[in-house]
Amino acid sequence: MEVIFILIGISIVMASSFLWLFIRAMKSGQYDDTYTPSVRILFDQKVKNKEKQLPSTKSK
Amino acid sequence: MSKTQKIVPEQLAKTCFHCGEQCAVEVIAFDEKDFCCAGCKLVYEVLMESDLCTYYTLEQNPGGTQRGVSSRANRFDYLLDQEIVHKLIDFENETDSHVTFTIPLIHCASCIWLLENLHQLNEGIISGRVDFLKKSVHIKFRHEHLTLRDLVVLLSSIGYEPAINLADIASKPAKSVDKKLIFKLAVAGFCFGNMMFFSLPEYFSEAELLADNFRGLFNYLNVLLSLPVVFYSATDYFKSAWMALRRRIVNMDVPIAIGIITLFLFSLYEIFIVGQEGYLDTLGGLLFFLLLGKLYQQKTYDTLAFDRDYKAYFPVAVTRVKRGMEEVIPLTKLSVGDIIRVRHEELIPADSILIEGEAAIDYSFVTGEEVPVLKRLGELVYAGGRQKGSAVTLTVQKSPSQGYLTDLWNNEAFLKKKEASLESLATRISGKFTVTVLLIAFAALAYWSFTDVSLGVRAFTAVLIITCPCALAMSTPFTLGNTLRIFGQGKFYLKNAEVIERMAQVDTVVFDKTGTLTNPAEASITYEGEPLTQQTKGIVKFLVNQSTHPLSNRINSWLEDVSVELVAGVTELKGKGLLGYYKGQEIRLGSDTFTGAKATDGLAGNQVFVAVEGEVLGFFWIQSGLRPGISDVVNRIGAGRKIHFLSGDHGHEREHLVNVFGSNVVMNFNQGPADKLKYVKKMRRRGRHVLMIGDGLNDAGALRESHVGIALTAAASNFSPASDAIMDASALSRLPAYLEFSKLSKTIIKASFGLSFTYNAIGIFFAVQGLVSPVFCAVLMPLSSISVVIFTTVTTNYLAYKRGLKTKIM
Numbered sequence: 001m002e003v004i005f006i007l008i009g010i011s012i013v014m015a016s017s018f019l020w021l022f023i024r025a026m027k028s029g030q031y032d033d034t035y036t037p038s039v040r041i042l043f044d045q046k047v048k049n050k051e052k053q054l055p056s057t058k059s060k
Numbered sequence: 061m062s063k064t065q066k067i068v069p070e071q072l073a074k075t076c077f078h079c080g081e082q083c084a085v086e087v088i089a090f091d092e093k094d095f096c097c098a099g100c101k102l103v104y105e106v107l108m109e110s111d112l113c114t115y116y117t118l119e120q121n122p123g124g125t126q127r128g129v130s131s132r133a134n135r136f137d138y139l140l141d142q143e144i145v146h147k148l149i150d151f152e153n154e155t156d157s158h159v160t161f162t163i164p165l166i167h168c169a170s171c172i173w174l175l176e177n178l179h180q181l182n183e184g185i186i187s188g189r190v191d192f193l194k195k196s197v198h199i200k201f202r203h204e205h206l207t208l209r210d211l212v213v214l215l216s217s218i219g220y221e222p223a224i225n226l227a228d229i230a231s232k233p234a235k236s237v238d239k240k241l242i243f244k245l246a247v248a249g250f251c252f253g254n255m256m257f258f259s260l261p262e263y264f265s266e267a268e269l270l271a272d273n274f275r276g277l278f279n280y281l282n283v284l285l286s287l288p289v290v291f292y293s294a295t296d297y298f299k300s301a302w303m304a305l306r307r308r309i310v311n312m313d314v315p316i317a318i319g320i321i322t323l324f325l326f327s328l329y330e331i332f333i334v335g336q337e338g339y340l341d342t343l344g345g346l347l348f349f350l351l352l353g354k355l356y357q358q359k360t361y362d363t364l365a366f367d368r369d370y371k372a373y374f375p376v377a378v379t380r381v382k383r384g385m386e387e388v389i390p391l392t393k394l395s396v397g398d399i400i401r402v403r404h405e406e407l408i409p410a411d412s413i414l415i416e417g418e419a420a421i422d423y424s425f426v427t428g429e430e431v432p433v434l435k436r437l438g439e440l441v442y443a444g445g446r447q448k449g450s451a452v453t454l455t456v457q458k459s460p461s462q463g464y465l466t467d468l469w470n471n472e473a474f475l476k477k478k479e480a481s482l483e484s485l486a487t488r489i490s491g492k493f494t495v496t497v498l499l500i501a502f503a504a505l506a507y508w509s510f511t512d513v514s515l516g517v518r519a520f521t522a523v524l525i526i527t528c529p530c531a532l533a534m535s536t537p538f539t540l541g542n543t544l545r546i547f548g549q550g551k552f553y554l555k556n557a558e559v560i561e562r563m564a565q566v567d568t569v570v571f572d573k574t575g576t577l578t579n580p581a582e583a584s585i586t587y588e589g590e591p592l593t594q595q596t597k598g599i600v601k602f603l604v605n606q607s608t609h610p611l612s613n614r615i616n617s618w619l620e621d622v623s624v625e626l627v628a629g630v631t632e633l634k635g636k637g638l639l640g641y642y643k644g645q646e647i648r649l650g651s652d653t654f655t656g657a658k659a660t661d662g663l664a665g666n667q668v669f670v671a672v673e674g675e676v677l678g679f680f681w682i683q684s685g686l687r688p689g690i691s692d693v694v695n696r697i698g699a700g701r702k703i704h705f706l707s708g709d710h711g712h713e714r715e716h717l718v719n720v721f722g723s724n725v726v727m728n729f730n731q732g733p734a735d736k737l738k739y740v741k742k743m744r745r746r747g748r749h750v751l752m753i754g755d756g757l758n759d760a761g762a763l764r765e766s767h768v769g770i771a772l773t774a775a776a777s778n779f780s781p782a783s784d785a786i787m788d789a790s791a792l793s794r795l796p797a798y799l800e801f802s803k804l805s806k807t808i809i810k811a812s813f814g815l816s817f818t819y820n821a822i823g824i825f826f827a828v829q830g831l832v833s834p835v836f837c838a839v840l841m842p843l844s845s846i847s848v849v850i851f852t853t854v855t856t857n858y859l860a861y862k863r864g865l866k867t868k869i870m
Contacts, residue, residue, distance in 0.1 A: 004274070008281070012254065019250045023243060036192040039169045040176070044114070 076100050078219075080121025099126020103219045107174075110181045115174045122170030123219050136216075137388040138377035139209035144390055148208065148228060150198075156186065157203045161215070161222035166195045175220065182206060182214055197222075226371035226391060241358070245351040248293040251285040252344030256838075258282050259341040263835050279331045282340040290324050293347050310491040312536075315529045316350065318494070322524040339525060342837045346530050349845045357537035357557045359544045366555040367782045369474070370444070370466050370757060373425065378402075378409045381453065396456055403451045410443050410456045411463040417452030421445035426465060427708055428575020428756045430610040431666055434651075444757055448609075468733050468761040485561065485809055486536045490529065497527045504828040515830045522832040526823035531816030531844040535809050538849050542856040543805045546865055551788035552798055559784045562768050563802035565749045569697050570740060570762065572754035573707035573717075576772050577690055579789070584685040585618040589670075589678015596677070598625035600670060603638045603649050606630045611668055612638070614682055637668075645673050689793050691720050696796035698724060702748075706731045706739060708758065737761030753795075757781050797863055804859060812852050819844035 025031070074083045076096035083096040091108070095101040103123060107115055115122060138144060151158040165171065171190070175197045178188045184205030189198045197220075201211055215222055258278040294317075301317035304310060320343065327338030365372070377388050381399045391409055394400070399415070402408055408421065419441060420432040426444040435441050441454060443463040460466060468474075501523040508516035540557035547554055554560065571577050592600070602624040604612035609632075627640035627647065637650010648671040652659040655671035657679065668680040694703055704726045705717065711729040718725075728739065736754075740762045743750050752759070752766035755773065760781035763769030771783035772792060780786050787795070823840055826832055860866045 005277070008277075011257075012281075015250060015254055019246060022246055026239060026242060026246075033191045033193065036172060036190055039172050039192065042169070043118075043173055 075121065076125070077116070077121065078104055078123040079125040080123075081125050097126055099219075102126070103217070106181070106218055112174060112177060112180060115170050118173055119168045119170040122168050122174075124165045126219055134386070134388055135377075135379075136209045136212050138390050139212055140207065141390055144376065145208050148224070152203070155202055155204065156200055157208070158198065158200050159208065159211070160196055160198045161212075161224070162194075162196045163215070163220050163222050164195060165220055166190065166192060166197070171220070174218065178214075181218070185211070224376050226374045226376055227368070228376070241351065241355055244293040244296070245348070245355055247288050248344065248347040248351055251289045251293075252341070252348040255282050255285050255341040255344045258285075259337065259834070259838065262337045263838065275337070279337055282338065283328065283331060286324065286327070286340040286343055289344050289347050290320065293351060294320050297350070309487070310494050312486045312490040312529065312533050315490055315494045315497065315527075316533055319524060319527070319529070320346070322521055326521045326525065337834055339834050339837050342525070342834070342841050345838070345842050345845075349530060349842070350533055353534045353537035353541075353849075356541040357544075359541060359548065359557075361548070361553050364553055364786055366784070366786065368780070369469050369760070369782055373407075373444070373757065374409060374460065375407055391460055394456060394460060396459055398456045399453060400456060401451055401453050402447045404447060404449060406447055408441050408443050408445045408447065408454070410460040411458040412441055412443075412454035412456045414439055414441055415453050415455055417450060419452045420448045422448050424575075424756075426757045428572070428578075428754075432609075465733055465757060468737065471734070471737060471761055474761075474764055485806060486533070489813060490532070493529060493532065497523065500527075500824060500828065507828075508830065519828055519830040522827035522830060523824060525837065526827045526832055526840070527820050529816070529820075530841060531819055531848040532813060534845050535812035535816060535848050535852055539805050539809045539812065539852040539856055542853055543801065543860075546801075546856065546860045547798060550794055550798075550865055551791045552785065552794070553787070554785045555783070559768060560802045560805055562749070562784070563751070563799060564806045566701065566751040566768060566799060568702045568704065568743060568748040568750045570704040570706060570743075570750055570752045570766070571694070572736075572752075572756070572759050572762075573705050573713075574709065575755040576753055576792075577686055577694075577705065579685065579687045583614040584683050585614060586681045587678060588681060589676070592670075592677070594622065595625055596670070596672075597622045599627055599640075599642050599647055600649060601625075602627045603630060603640050603647065606640075607632050607638055611666055611682060615668065615680055618680075647672055648674075686720065687789075687792065693793055693795055694721050694725070697799065702726070704728065704739075704743075706736050706754075706762070708732065733758040733761055737765050740765045751799075753787070755780075794865065797865055801860065801863065801865060805856060808852055808855050808859075811855070812848050815851055816844055816848055 074087050074094045075081065076083055077093035078095055078100035081096055083094060086097070088095040088098065088101050090101050090104070093104070095104065100123060103126060104116075107113055139148075146152075149157050149159050163171075163175070166175070172192060175188045175190050178185045178199065182205075184202050186200040186202065188200075190196070191198070199211065206214075212222060212224070258281050261275075261278065297313045297317050297320065300311065300313040304314055323339050323343045323346070327340045327343065330336040330338040331340075374391060376391055378391050378394055379386050379401045380389050380394070381401055386401060394410060400409070400412065414435050414437055416437070419435040419439075421435060421441060422430065422432045423442075423445045424430045425446075426442075432448045433445070440457065442465060443460065444465045458464075461470070501520050504523055505516045505520040508519050537557065540560050543560050544554055544557055547560075597619055601616065601619040601622050604616045604619075605624065606612075625642065627642045630638060630640040632638050633650070633654070636654040637648060639649075640647045648655045649668060652667070652669060655669040655676055656674060657669040657671065657676040659667055666682045668682065670677045670679065697703065703721075703724065705721075705728065707713075707727070707729050708731055709729060711727075714727055714729065717727060731739065736759060740750050740752055744765065744767070749768075750766040751768045751770065752762045753770040753772060754763055755771065759771075763771060763781055763783045768785065769783040770785045770787050771780040772787050772789055773780045774789050791798075819840065823832075826836065857866065857869055861869045
């Protein structure tokens with residue numbers, strides 16, 4: 001049964017790290033804007049080569 | 061590149077590729093696309109050169125119209141002033157600067173895309189980050205490559221001109237207060253969950269199976285976990301209770317604080333001295349639910365600001381004329397006697413005397429009246445109006461903060477904060493509640509002490525623990541939080557939940573007339589004079605189509621199903637009227653002096669004359685009409701409440717208003733901004749609970765002074781004066797229902813108080829007998845809280861649905 005001491009230790013550490021992650025995310029402003037990222041994710045990434053556009057074959 | 065050419069308007073159906081508006085005045089064809097004005101075309105050119113045309117593929121016609129946007133090169137020169145730059149910039153190091161702008165135009169995915177790809181336009185820009193809901197963009201740039209002024213010029217060249225006003229220059233408020241509550245909630249939730257986990261063996265009486273050292277360990281872990289709950293999460297309750305006691309009142313937080321302290325101390329005593337398990341899991345749960353309720357009540361609206369004063373409306377800079385030279389200076393440096401120049405669409409920043417030019421001032425934000433007021437040379441022009449037409453020159457008479465309008469904000473009403481209403485329902489009840497609980501606790505102590513002192517102490521603490529008004533404290537925030545959301549869905553946005561309780565007390569309602577009772581867009585138009593033929597109507601329609609003047613728009617909507625006749629050489633003379641030629645005949649549409657007509661005196665509203673070849677045919681008589689259904693609204697509110705009207709106009713419409721609204725309404729005319737404030741103040745002194753509803757800056761004082769101030773606005777994101785609530789004009793017809801519902805939510809709170817009293821009675825029944833166990837506590841506490849939450853949520857939503865304030869039940 002002594003293994004429970006270790007398990008309790010692990011569970012507390014895990015739970016605390018989740019709390020810490022949440023507080024860190026909160027402080028970094030992750031929850032400040034909950035709308036814009038949903039739009040931003042749909043934008044096409046532009047390839048960074050500066051050659052002027054050839055008629056693109058990829059679907060836009 | 062293809063040629064740019066101007067086409068005389070023939071296809072009116074063409075829409076601008078950039079902004080999607082109808083090309084009414086001209087169509088500029090460029091690169092096989094149509095543009096409504098040079099500005100829109102210019103934006104397209106800029107974007108095309110930088111290979112940013114994805115902007116146009118993400119959304120159709122994403123831009124804002126560039127018509128009427130000033131293109132004067134030096135208008136951002138004030139951004140070279142280091143003092144102003146420092147106040148605008150969020151962060152600065154040797155190479156980079158960060159700045160946040162509010163851009164009202166942000167409205168679609170294209171906007172986000174373009175503003176986040178600004179670095180392709182100018183290499184000085186590092187990145188842009190849009191917050192769509194706040195309509196703001198955070199830009200990082202290298203200030204060696206690009207000054208702040210150049211950045212703003214660049215933004216305005218692509219059509220996204222930031223709104224920079226006087227309030228931005230004032231000290232920036234720190235905004236991190238409401239995050240604290242979330243941290244506290246997170247900590248409480250974390251501790252609560254883990255404490256429940258460690259208390260599980262106790263709940264199921266499995267403790268015997270575990271060795272004693274486990275029990276000890278679990279209890280000590282619980283003590284450890286309870287420390288952040290008591291000393292961090294619960295601090296607000298201690299503070300608030302202490303403040304209340306110092307003011308010799310008992311608010312809801314006093315019994316909560318007593319409960320928390322008793323729970324904590326008694327549990328420590330049980331764990332360390334008696335060697336039992338204590339009630340710490342209950343304590344964790346209590347705080348978790350309480351803070352959850354608090355958070356729920358704090359519904360905030362990102363895009364709305366409830367505390368704007370004139371500074372949020374006034375510009376930062378003004379053009380001053382000194383020794384014949386124009387210079388752009390910050391408004392704060394403007395002093396009495398300066399000569400200023402105000403151009404088309406610019407604000408009059410201070411009370412001044414007109415010394416040159418023709419002033420047609422649009423006071424729509426101040427009074428709610430859209431039609432510009434004409435001013436003559438030597439006349440005093442009040443601050444807050446917007447010049448329409450050519451540039452005017454003025455001499456400043458009063459400093460910007462001391463004017464006829466802005467002096468309002470120096471009134472004492474704006475200095476003191478609206479005190480939290482002491483008679484809130486919860487506060488009143490919690491006083492009696494606390495006294496009763498303490499009496500019962502002492503009675504139990506006294507009763508048991510005759511036989512068994514330790515049992516007496518147990519009963520005493522048990523009463524305090526079990527009656528901790530968790531459920532009681534939850535009923536108010538959840539009912540009000542739900543009501544707040546229901547109102548918000550109906551486009552009636554409240555500043556905070558307290559406003560609902562104040563709304564329920566309202567016994568007097570004061571309406572501003574212009575813009576509130578009347579709607580500029582609902583103008584009533586009558587034509588008097590020689591009857592108009594279809595042809596003449598078509599000519600008039602074409603003429604008014606070319607103009608953005610409010611009166612033109614109204615005549616245009618009056619001539620809805622008339623087909624236009626083509627008129628050549630249309631010119632608009634600002635402040636005068638429209639001039640055009642139809643088959644060689646000169647057509648004039650406009651004011652009396654412009655058409656050579658004689659205005660009929662004594663007619664309220666505006667007259668627009670039609671003249672052909674100098675001969676006046678007749679005139680359109682345009683009165684701002686009452687909002688549809690407003691008399692019904694006023695009647696329904698008037699049942700049981702006094703109604704007052706305040707108007708800045710002369711009394712010529714009194715009879716008309718009496719006919720519509722009946723004679724029970726008290727009407728007051730010729731009310732200036734300060735008069736309105738005084739009027740409301742006088743009524744409050746008489747012990748009236750006044751609800752003021754107005755729309756313009758001139759109502760700001762009265763809105764502030766009233767018990768509940770509601771600002772009416774055509775679009776909620778527009779500028780509105782400081783108020784307790786912002787209401788979309790479309791929601792005005794539901795105001796009586798909202799007032800009734802605020803009373804109803806008070807009843808719901810009372811009912812849920814009844815529910816939680818029942819739980820408390822059951823709890824006390826066991827507690828006085830000293831029969832309370834930790835498991836009993838751990839079950840009863842969350843059960844009572846959750847059932848109260850469910851009860852209030854279901855009843856508020858159901859009742860709102862039944863009254864037509866919601867379309868769905870949930």
